[in-house]
Amino acid sequence: MLDELTALFWSSPALQKAARVAVILVTGIPLVLLISRIVAGILHPRLGQQGGDLLARIVRYAGYLTVLIAVLQEFGFNLAAVLGAAGIAGVAIGFASQTSLSNLISGLFIVGERPFEKGDIIEVGTFTGTVEEIGLMALTLRTFDNRSVRIPNETLVKTNVVTVTRYPxxxxxxxxxxxxxxxxxxxxxxxxxxxxxxxxxxxxxxxxxxxxxxxxxxxxxxxxxxxxxxxxxxxxxxxxxxxxxxxxxxxxxxxxPHRVLAGGKAMEPIPVILTPARAPNTEPDS
Missing domain, CATH: 3.30.70.100 (Alpha-Beta Plaits)
Structure with missing residues (x-):
């Protein structure tokens, strides 16, 4: 029985292709997760937890893309044509998504400079709250009245940001x-x-x-x-x-408050000082 299955496997290109795809998925995805965790562990002391997690997420997405490309190659896709079409589409999308690209680059600057960390209280414009997440495109701020505010990373780079809890x-x-x-x-x-x-x-x-x-x-x-x-x-x-x-x-x-009232030039000024009564809890006049 085993010999028959082995012979069937070697005689069927489709089964061989499916086996290679399964190996790529079974080994590739855990490897990507392992690498992203290693990157996060290395970067956490240098960039903080939020910065390390953000760059580890980028590594994870890049790894998933590599696994997807390997699977597509096994299925016979012409990656040169696909990448060429993707390049043309990328130029068009790039012009249409300049703001998104600016937010992404600004997010990398924020991670590198570390002006604040997750859990810090910051002031951005009229908003004050606790940093909940620093994402690829925007920061999520939780205000003291329990509202969630999404602030684009580009705004954080261009605006004065006050980190209230920066110092002890x-x-x-x-x-x-x-x-x-x-x-x-x-x-x-x-x-x-x-x-x-x-x-x-x-x-x-x-x-x-x-x-x-x-x-x-x-x-x-x-x-x-x-x-x-x-x-x-x-x-x-x-x-x-x-x-x-x-x-x-x-x-x-x-x-x-005290005010002094006086008459105009046509009459002799008569200053009148209006002083309210003292507060009830003061000592009474003797």
Whole structure:
């Protein structure tokens, strides 16, 4: 029986061709997958996980194309004619898909430069969110209100991109105004104490306290508190509350806007200062 099958195999070109195709598929596809994994393992330390995966995907697609060409050759396709027709079609398609080619090349630049990684928070134009995937043609961004935004790679190359989580620590800046009746040194001292008492604010670098100048109805200060990137939202939410509590405790007034009204040239100016009542939680007049 085995001899008959062997004789049938060697006497049938179709069976021999099918066997060669099966060998190409059985050995070629696993080999392509193995090579792509090796490439990803080599490139991950240098280009990051997303960059290594992207180039490994390109290698995988190229390997699949090579396997397909080998199978077509076994079936007797004239690859010279096919490639010639593909070349002509490629020129026509190239003119029609210049944007896609630009996105592909831009994606390779992004992978090489590594301005951000998967999981980073970035700002692109009016969008802010977490990088979910860096693809061959576009980046997928997940915004904080749970929307998925697809941004072409060409746009990322041409636009200013802010990587919010690039560095391990960040500074949270707040602007505060107090009444003109308050002492500048005393206000700066209270702000310093609030920053030092907050457990999420770093001691080094120390918080920046700056007197920004004179506003229309307030003395303006800026406090910049350093914290680790995972605690940014906590500091941004809690620090203003701590400052308000400290000001109330120390009797420091955070004023309402003031306006001065005066008459025209035909009459003697009579300045009238409109000052709203103090906040309910301030000390009553004696």
């Amino acid at each position: 620590i960040r500074r949270v800046d707040l602007t505060i105004g107090v009444s003109y009746n308050e002492a500048i040194d005393r206000v700066m001292k209270v702000l310093r104490e609030v920053a030092e008492e907050h457990h999420a604010v770093l001691d080094e670098p120390e918080a920046v306290i700056v007197f920004n100048g004179f506003g229309e109805s307030s003395l303006n200060f800026m406090i910049g508190a350093w914290t680790v990137k995972t605690d940014v939202m906590k500091v941004k939410n809690e620090l203003p509350l701590r400052i308000k509590e400290a000001f109330d405790r120390e009797g420091i007034e955070m004023p309402f």
